[in-house]
Amino acid sequence: MSDTAKDRGRTGDGTRAVRAGLPEPVKHEPTLPGPVFAAHFHLPGEVTGPYSYGRDDNPTWTLLERAIGELEAPGRDDVETLVFASGMAAISAVLFSQLRAGDVVVLPSDGYQVLPLVRTQLEAYGVEVRTAPTGGDAQLEVLDGARLLWIESPSNPGLDVCDIRRLVAAAHAQGALVAVDNTLATPLGQHPLELGADFSVASGTKQLTGHGDVLLGYVAGRDTETMAAVRRWRKIVGAISGPMEAWLAHRSLATLQLRVERQNATALALAEALKQRPEVSGLRYPGLPDDPSHRTASQQMRRYGCVVSFTLPTGARAERFLEALRLVEDATSFGGVRSTAERRRRWGGDAVPEGFIRMSVGAEDPEDLIADVLRALDESGSSAE
Numbered sequence: 068m069s070d071t072a073k074d075r076g077r078t079g080d081g082t083r084a085v086r087a088g089l090p091e092p093v094k095h096e097p098t099l100p101g102p103v104f105a106a107h108f109h110l111p112g113e114v115t116g117p118y119s120y121g122r123d124d125n126p127t128w129t130l131l132e133r134a135i136g137e138l139e140a141p142g143r144d145d146v147e148t149l150v151f152a153s154g155m156a157a158i159s160a161v162l163f164s165q166l167r168a169g170d171v172v173v174l175p176s177d178g179y180q181v182l183p184l185v186r187t188q189l190e191a192y193g194v195e196v197r198t199a200p201t202g203g204d205a206q207l208e209v210l211d212g213a214r215l216l217w218i219e220s221p222s223n224p225g226l227d228v229c230d231i232r233r234l235v236a237a238a239h240a241q242g243a244l245v246a247v248d249n250t251l252a253t254p255l256g257q258h259p260l261e262l263g264a265d266f267s268v269a270s271g272t273k274q275l276t277g278h279g280d281v282l283l284g285y286v287a288g289r290d291t292e293t294m295a296a297v298r299r300w301r302k303i304v305g306a307i308s309g310p311m312e313a314w315l316a317h318r319s320l321a322t323l324q325l326r327v328e329r330q331n332a333t334a335l336a337l338a339e340a341l342k343q344r345p346e347v348s349g350l351r352y353p354g355l356p357d358d359p360s361h362r363t364a365s366q367q368m369r370r371y372g373c374v375v376s377f378t379l380p381t382g383a384r385a386e387r388f389l390e391a392l393r394l395v396e397d398a399t400s401f402g403g404v405r406s407t408a409e410r411r412r413r414w415g416g417d418a419v420p421e422g423f424i425r426m427s428v429g430a431e432d433p434e435d436l437i438a439d440v441l442r443a444l445d446e447s448g449s450s451a452e
């Protein structure tokens with residue numbers, strides 16, 4: 068059994084997911100070697116790689132990095148992937164390794180809720196931060212002179228989409244780098260590097276690992292020099308994944324295609340059902356044919372994700388709805404096999420209405436889940452608004 072990156076690039080997503088990153092079979096060894104717990108490795112004499120000290124590298128990361136690379140850029144062997152302790156560790160690694168005082172960076176104004184904190188830190192280091200919404204490719208309007216463009220498409224939690232190829236072309240024309248947050252799409256839903264981006268960055272905490280029990284992040288990129296800076300940042304900051312988390316993540320990748328297929332199909336079915344409800348407004352799912360994001364999404368995405376967002380008439384109604392749900396936990400984050408939903412305004416950050424719900428569709432039977440949601444909508448509407 069031996070295959071090349073190119074061979075693996077030709078297989079379907081399910082086949083690729085179950086085999087991603089596995090080493091060549093060795094008699095009497097497990098298919099996926101267990102986590103290597105080591106702060107340091109035997110290192111007699113001259114210092115040579117690959118494994119010397121546990122903050123620099125670890126064999127369990129190596130296999131996971133190979134796996135994620137195969138999923139992010141099927142069939143290519145010029146992509147380097149680095150795993151981190153969390154999505155924010157990965158995001159910060161790109162931003163803080165690539166930007167210097169005096170540089171301009173363009174962030175989305177409707178992106179992940181920790182980005183405003185990152186903005187404050189970047190500004191403290193003398194980086195000029197500009198923001199614009201994801202929808203309508205509005206980041207193009209503030210791109211002039213930027214060193215780095217940060218894209219989040221689909222955006223979390225608003226589910227707007229921008230034309231990644233178009234933004235990349237504009238950024239590259241003026242010498243700017245482009246990073247895409249691929250968390251919501253997952254590497255099975257979107258291939259940012261193929262769309263021209265310099266970095267695909269994601270939180271593996273969400274659908275990539277999918278069980279709500281691991282924090283993880285990664286950066287995938289093609290350019291050796293920029294990736295060397297990202298690697299150096301990981302070493303300096305030490306925002307590294309524990310071997311156990313890395314191994315759990317790799318184990319979870321084997322079911323990625325199954326989970327994504329089921330969760331995304333149910334998300335579409337749920338969105339179709341919610342469309343019929345008079346108390347639901349602002350319904351968003353990029354896979355809905357009449358969603359404002361659908362046209363662009365269909366040109367660059369292969370799957371549309373497991374998150375559906377919508378608004379109920381008031382915050383109180385939204386809270387009653389969440390309480391009435393039996394199969395859906397009121398919890399933040401998304402992408403897990405168990406459905407979750409939350410009223411986003413409770414965090415105070417996102418610019419969304421009081422009754423705005425972000426729902427993450429899990430792997431339950433679609434009929435059960437949709438029935439539970441419709442019943443909770445009925446029950447939560449009974450008391451006077």
Ligand SMILES: *Cc1c(COP(=O)(O)O)cnc(C)c1O
Nearest residue numbers: 153154155179223250270272283
């Ligand atoms: C959750 C999330 C992050 C941060 O990831 P962590 O693993 O929680 O650090 C970044 N971007 C997006 C789009 C996310 O949803």
